[in-house]
Amino acid sequence: xxxxxxxxxxxxxxxxxxxxxxxxxxxxxxxxxxxxxxxxxxxxxxxxxxxxxxxxxxxxxxxxxxxxxxxxxxxxxxxxxxxxxxxxxxxxxxxxxxxxxxxxxxxxxxxxxxxxxxxxxxxxxxxxxxxxxxxxxxxxxxxxxxxxxxxxxxxxxxxxxxxxxxxxxxxxxxxxxxxxxxxxxxxxxxxxxxxxxxxxxxxxxxxxxxxxxxxxxxxxxxxxxxxxxxxxxxxxxxxxxxxxxxxxxxxxxxxxxxxxxxxxxxxxxxxxxxxxxxxxxxxxxxxxxxxxxxxxxxxxxxxxxxxxxxxxxxxxxxxxxxxxxxxxxxxxxx
Numbered sequence: 001x002x003x004x005x006x007x008x009x010x011x012x013x014x015x016x017x018x019x020x021x022x023x024x025x026x027x028x029x030x031x032x033x034x035x036x037x038x039x040x041x042x043x044x045x046x047x048x049x050x051x052x053x054x055x056x057x058x059x060x061x062x063x064x065x066x067x068x069x070x071x072x073x074x075x076x077x078x079x080x081x082x083x084x085x086x087x088x089x090x091x092x093x094x095x096x097x098x099x100x101x102x103x104x105x106x107x108x109x110x111x112x113x114x115x116x117x118x119x120x121x122x123x124x125x126x127x128x129x130x131x132x133x134x135x136x137x138x139x140x141x142x143x144x145x146x147x148x149x150x151x152x153x154x155x156x157x158x159x160x161x162x163x164x165x166x167x168x169x170x171x172x173x174x175x176x177x178x179x180x181x182x183x184x185x186x187x188x189x190x191x192x193x194x195x196x197x198x199x200x201x202x203x204x205x206x207x208x209x210x211x212x213x214x215x216x217x218x219x220x221x222x223x224x225x226x227x228x229x230x231x232x233x234x235x236x237x238x239x240x241x242x243x244x245x246x247x248x249x250x251x252x253x254x255x256x257x258x259x260x261x262x263x264x265x266x267x268x269x270x271x272x273x274x275x276x277x278x279x280x281x282x283x284x285x286x287x288x289x290x291x292x293x294x295x296x297x298x299x300x301x302x303x304x305x306x307x308x309x310x311x312x313x314x315x316x317x318x319x320x321x322x323x324x325x326x327x328x329x330x331x332x333x334x
Contacts, residue, residue: 117156153232155182155231258287290307
């Protein structure tokens, strides 16, 4: 089961003021080490105890999680910290009416590790393994990254990027919004600890980037049309950003390149369906799409899948949480 790959590592003791607790996501648009807590142990087994109610996100802000990769071993993944601010906790500053940086960071929900990121990581791992033993089939070929130039959008903890680097992508560029808490240390730790200390020769770059700011970003202008694989894992809950996200994907996508879209249904199926509608209406084409059960596998070890539908009759929060949609997009007409 996918979620069983994660286990919390012993907590680091940090000052409370710099590591505030984070509430569950609300989507309305050298430290000393303590023993592993009973809460951590219990949390690690929740997917086993309640298989019909899998978590869509994992970890606490600033926590370290052990991701057990069958191919790359134990990866220490630091979850980004929860954005802090001093006394002003309002959405608007009194001075200029702008949303303050801490509130912006909170609304990005980067301070968790999302299940969609694990789906991408698992796909990349499996594809490299099957390729190495000469058994890569058409079904898994979509995840192969050896020699590819990879861009991750809205990366958060950047687990997919870490795995792509270990799987011998030629380059990996990790991006998140400039106000994302992931850029304050978590991404750098995850790359330094898991990639730079390995035998990987992949060139890994970390860049702040805001979707839709393309002509005005000198880095975006330089990298236009250069990425052969683009990752978008669980970054679709803001309908107002769908067009910016699609335009960003199109901008960076190299001729013949592919976009991996993986999304849970945390905010409902309609918002995810709306992204696909926006993508098709703005120059992208769906090459492949299906839904995957995150908790169950077939007897032969393969994934349990079903056809994607934009509306599923009778679906509610209690029976949609275990499913995600996986799609492969490309430029229209290619």
